[in-house]
Amino acid sequence: VFGLSFLNLPFLALAIALPVLVLAYFxxxxxxxxxxxxxxxxxxxxxxxxxxxKLHFPLRLFLELLALALLVFAGLRPFFAESSNLxxxxxxxxxxxxxxxxxxxxxxxxxxxxxxxxxxxASAKFHLYQGSGSLETPSEELSLSELKERIREVAPTxxxxxxxxxxxxxxxxxxxxxxxxxxxxxxxxENERLQVISSSADSGMExxxxxxxxxxxKSKKENKLKISAKIHLSQTARLxxxxxxxxxxxxxxxxxxxxxxxxxxxxxxxxxSEDIKFIVASNTLEDVDAFQIKLEAPLGVNSIQADxxxxxxxxxxxxxxxxxxxxxxASLKRSGLENLKGFNFTLLSPEEYAGQDLSPYSWAIFHKFxxxxxxxxxxxxxxxxxxxxxxxxxxxxxxxxxxxxKASHPLNRYLKPWLLDGSPAAILNxxxxxxxxxxxxxxxxxxTGESGVYxxxxxxxxxxxxxxxxxxxxxxxxxxxxxxxxxEASINEYRSTGSILSKDEAPETLVGLRGESLKxxxxxxxxxxxxxxxxxxxxxxxxxxxxxxxxxxxxxxLDTSAEAPEATKDRNADLWRVALLLALAVLCADFLIRIxxxxxxx
Amino acid sequence: MEAPFTADFFxxxxxxxxxxxxxxxxxxxxxxLSPKKGQGLEFADYRLYAPGDDFRHIxxxxxxxxxxxxxxxxxxxxxxxxxxxxxxxxxxxxPASKLGLAKEVAITLAIIxxxxxxxxxxxxxxxxxxxxxxxxxxxxxxWKKVMALKASESFEFSEEVLLAAAKSQxxxxxxxxxxxxxxxxxCLKSLESLAARSFEIGLVQVLAPEEIAxxxxxxxxELNDLETEDKTVVSMNxxxxxxxxxxxxxHLEVIENHCKNKGASxxxxxxxxxxxxxxxxxxxxxxxxx
Numbered sequence: 001v002f003g004l005s006f007l008n009l010p011f012l013a014l015a016i017a018l019p020v021l022v023l024a025y026f027x028x029x030x031x032x033x034x035x036x037x038x039x040x041x042x043x044x045x046x047x048x049x050x051x052x053x054k055l056h057f058p059l060r061l062f063l064e065l066l067a068l069a070l071l072v073f074a075g076l077r078p079f080f081a082e083s084s085n086l087x088x089x090x091x092x093x094x095x096x097x098x099x100x101x102x103x104x105x106x107x108x109x110x111x112x113x114x115x116x117x118x119x120x121x122a123s124a125k126f127h128l129y130q131g132s133g134s135l136e137t138p139s140e141e142l143s144l145s146e147l148k149e150r151i152r153e154v155a156p157t158x159x160x161x162x163x164x165x166x167x168x169x170x171x172x173x174x175x176x177x178x179x180x181x182x183x184x185x186x187x188x189x190e191n192e193r194l195q196v197i198s199s200s201a202d203s204g205m206e207x208x209x210x211x212x213x214x215x216x217x218k219s220k221k222e223n224k225l226k227i228s229a230k231i232h233l234s235q236t237a238r239l240x241x242x243x244x245x246x247x248x249x250x251x252x253x254x255x256x257x258x259x260x261x262x263x264x265x266x267x268x269x270x271x272x273s274e275d276i277k278f279i280v281a282s283n284t285l286e287d288v289d290a291f292q293i294k295l296e297a298p299l300g301v302n303s304i305q306a307d308x309x310x311x312x313x314x315x316x317x318x319x320x321x322x323x324x325x326x327x328x329x330a331s332l333k334r335s336g337l338e339n340l341k342g343f344n345f346t347l348l349s350p351e352e353y354a355g356q357d358l359s360p361y362s363w364a365i366f367h368k369f370x371x372x373x374x375x376x377x378x379x380x381x382x383x384x385x386x387x388x389x390x391x392x393x394x395x396x397x398x399x400x401x402x403x404x405x406k407a408s409h410p411l412n413r414y415l416k417p418w419l420l421d422g423s424p425a426a427i428l429n430x431x432x433x434x435x436x437x438x439x440x441x442x443x444x445x446x447x448t449g450e451s452g453v454y455x456x457x458x459x460x461x462x463x464x465x466x467x468x469x470x471x472x473x474x475x476x477x478x479x480x481x482x483x484x485x486x487x488e489a490s491i492n493e494y495r496s497t498g499s500i501l502s503k504d505e506a507p508e509t510l511v512g513l514r515g516e517s518l519k520x521x522x523x524x525x526x527x528x529x530x531x532x533x534x535x536x537x538x539x540x541x542x543x544x545x546x547x548x549x550x551x552x553x554x555x556x557x558l559d560t561s562a563e564a565p566e567a568t569k570d571r572n573a574d575l576w577r578v579a580l581l582l583a584l585a586v587l588c589a590d591f592l593i594r595i596x597x598x599x600x601x602x
Numbered sequence: 603m604e605a606p607f608t609a610d611f612f613x614x615x616x617x618x619x620x621x622x623x624x625x626x627x628x629x630x631x632x633x634x635l636s637p638k639k640g641q642g643l644e645f646a647d648y649r650l651y652a653p654g655d656d657f658r659h660i661x662x663x664x665x666x667x668x669x670x671x672x673x674x675x676x677x678x679x680x681x682x683x684x685x686x687x688x689x690x691x692x693x694x695x696x697p698a699s700k701l702g703l704a705k706e707v708a709i710t711l712a713i714i715x716x717x718x719x720x721x722x723x724x725x726x727x728x729x730x731x732x733x734x735x736x737x738x739x740x741x742x743x744x745w746k747k748v749m750a751l752k753a754s755e756s757f758e759f760s761e762e763v764l765l766a767a768a769k770s771q772x773x774x775x776x777x778x779x780x781x782x783x784x785x786x787x788x789c790l791k792s793l794e795s796l797a798a799r800s801f802e803i804g805l806v807q808v809l810a811p812e813e814i815a816x817x818x819x820x821x822x823x824e825l826n827d828l829e830t831e832d833k834t835v836v837s838m839n840x841x842x843x844x845x846x847x848x849x850x851x852x853h854l855e856v857i858e859n860h861c862k863n864k865g866a867s868x869x870x871x872x873x874x875x876x877x878x879x880x881x882x883x884x885x886x887x888x889x890x891x892x
Binding site: 032035037 | 692693694695696697700781783784785810813819820821822823824825826827828829830832834835836842845846849850853
């Protein structure tokens with residue numbers, strides 16, 4: 001209204017005080033009641049019963065309501081969204097944008113070609129933001145032709161994109177006349193200030209692109225080494241009944257960065273998944289530190305390229321112990337959890353956990369027990385809603401509510417939430433808002449969901465022993481989760497990490513395949529081998545849960561953490577002060593009227 | 603006894619007496635001149651000697667001048683009957699200081715009377731028959747009984763006065779202690795009835811400061827009469843206060859005029875007045891005490 005926008009919209013809730021004030025006014029006794037000894041003289045005075053009703057009440061009530069309304073207005077921090085000639089263009093340059101169609105054009109280039117703007121803003125100046133960059137530093141002001149030129153130069157990179165969240169932050173920035181999003185994410189809905197240029201129309205490209213490589217295994221067979229993995233197809237690709245024939249290559253990685261191709265084969269993926277196996281002679285593997293399995297789909301349809309490459313460590317890992325902390329540790333012991341094949345569990349009670357050295361463990365499970373702080377190692381929380389201070393959950397009565405899941409997501413393929421028959425769905429890829437609670441990619445796997453205005457995380461999985469076919473479904477889910485965490489733990493001498501990273505104590509700086517250095521505790525985003533002091537430490541198989549994560553459209557424009565730029569605030573800095581001063585003036589007037597009335601003649 | 607009935611206060615009361623302008627018949631000897639002739643110090647009259655008269659009363663000087671025997675007659679000194687009507691109706695309880703001062707004035711008058719050998723009767727709303735006291739030994743009892751009096755719902759002050767006046771057999775000094783915030787007619791009737799029975803009247807009016815000068819209020823108040831449970835809404839602004847003061851002044855003037863006409867003493871006290879100083883001084887000044 002009148003070009004006004006508000007920085008502090010939740011303050012509007014205080015407006016509820018307005019009807020409360022009116023109600024209080026009506027409920028208030030009209031007169032002070034006072035006992036007197038005798039009314040003999042007082043009764044001879046003119047009675048004042050009608051006086052306040054007719055004159056006093058409306059004016060003072062009106063003034064007080066006005067003052068309150070002005071206070072609420074001031075609290076809303078109003079400002080005039082001045083008409084700006086600036087347009088923000090957000091370019092999603094995540095890996096998924098590198099998917100290619102039958103013509104060999106990447107999604108990014110297709111979208112760039114489709115990029116057009118209304119005549120109204122054709123002459124505007126543009127700020128280009130890239131998903132891989134920061135929102136704090138836009139590009140310099142560009143003309144439309146410069147912008148198109150710049151977009152053509154952009155190449156997809158590997159990062160956790162969170163395009164939806166970033167778009168919502170840009171939308172909250174009122175200094176932009178318009179925000180244009182170029183992305184392959186479907187859930188970004190347009191509004192009057194938002195224009196989405198997405199690839200949703202390009203159906204031939206989108207779904208075939210989801211090919212994943214999972215479950216790497218390595219086993220020795222006589223003098224040969226068997227390396228196997230699974231290729232998964234997206235659900236839509238399956239429905240299309242089209243077989244896909246990617247090329248899979250096996251590469252050996254040697255210290256110093258030398259990579260030798262050991263084998264390659266074309267695999268026809270007919271169903272949901274397809275096994276691939278490579279058998280190589282052991283004598284050819286001297287000095288090999290790691291193996292890389294690479295997936296190259298025909299026509300270049302792999303969209304999530306980070307998932308198309310898996311690494312296996314050639315050397316054994318000493319950190320192969322897992323910790324379970326549970327108040328039920330005794331019954332878990334009795335159930336034989338410690339003997340579960342492929343795991344090396346240590347069961348501890350919460351009391352025993354206090355002061356425990358976590359360095360011997362590769363990861364930990366916290367069952368029905370919330371540690372006072374996030375543990376230093378990758379952790380899986382299976383927590384009851386009660387007393388759960390790490391993850392706020394709704395109420396103890398709430399059943400697990402799985403909001404949605406992407407069946408095609410690699411993590412969900414492992415977890416198989418659809419096995420939980422009867423449960424609606426699960427998001428097992430933490431959405432952007434959980435980042436405030438937990439650094440999801442740093443280790444913990446959380447269950448998340450939304451219901452009404454509530455969001456919850458890490459609730460409800462039961463830790464039950466696997467009992468073969470009679471296992472409760474939830475325990476199947478649990479075991480699948482474990483499998484994902486371990487990324488095929490049944491091969492003892494190898495460890496691949498999934499996205500459970502930065503778990504080693506190594507205080508030294510780690511160096512990646514491409515020579516990128518990582519400080520201790522820093523998140524690893526690029527897959528591949530990492531070494532410190534020239535010695536190979538571990539392999540990171542990055543599966544970015546957030547790569548496929550889309551911010552639901554309801555997040556757009558609702559992200560209160562997004563602050564309008566300082567410039568906008570400064571321009572209107574005085575508006576709330578004016579409202580506050582007016583409110584004070586009205587209150588003063590109200591007070592003066594009160595004083596005046598006490599002396600006015602009847 | 604507690605303040606204000608302190609030792610200093612009692613020292614001030616020494617030698618004070620309730621003054622009556624007329625002589626009243628008493629039932630026993632006391633400190634006030636009575637119309638009855640007999641033993642006494644105050645010369646009253648001569649009469650012719652009759653056999654049996656005491657020779658000591660023959661005035662030999664008159665005999666020398668007239669050759670007739672006359673005996674001197676004296677006015678007998680008898681006790682005075684003091685009646686105190688203490689208004690302890692609910693109207694005196696708001697504010698409580700009104701009834702407080704009224705009780706203190708009643709006790710003071712009773713103490714002075716009892717000290718001088720008078721009989722004191724105290725009428726109040728809690729029982730039909732008055733409290734009756736005589737002799738200095740009754741002082742503590744008076745204090746206890748009167749101080750224990752509470753505001754009474756059923757006390758109709760004017761009617762009680764009329765009733766008591768009708769029943770009285772022997773006139774004396776009577777004190778009416780009230781706020782007199784009721785119609786002047788009732789007050790006049792009480793005064794007339796007592797005057798007709800030859801009572802010598804003292805009217806003590808006790809009003810609270812806020813009744814004399816009500817504070818100005820910024821908003822109207824609903825005022826609730828404790829006694830009648832009547833209600834009225836009054837906006838005590840400057841104009842209304844002025845009007846109130848005029849009305850009160852007129853009312854007080856009417857009462858004072860009635861008192862003058864009936865030969866009664868009229869005293870107005872503010873309920874926050876100090877008993878030992880302001881009240882006593884005024885009682886002396888108005889000739890109620892001497």
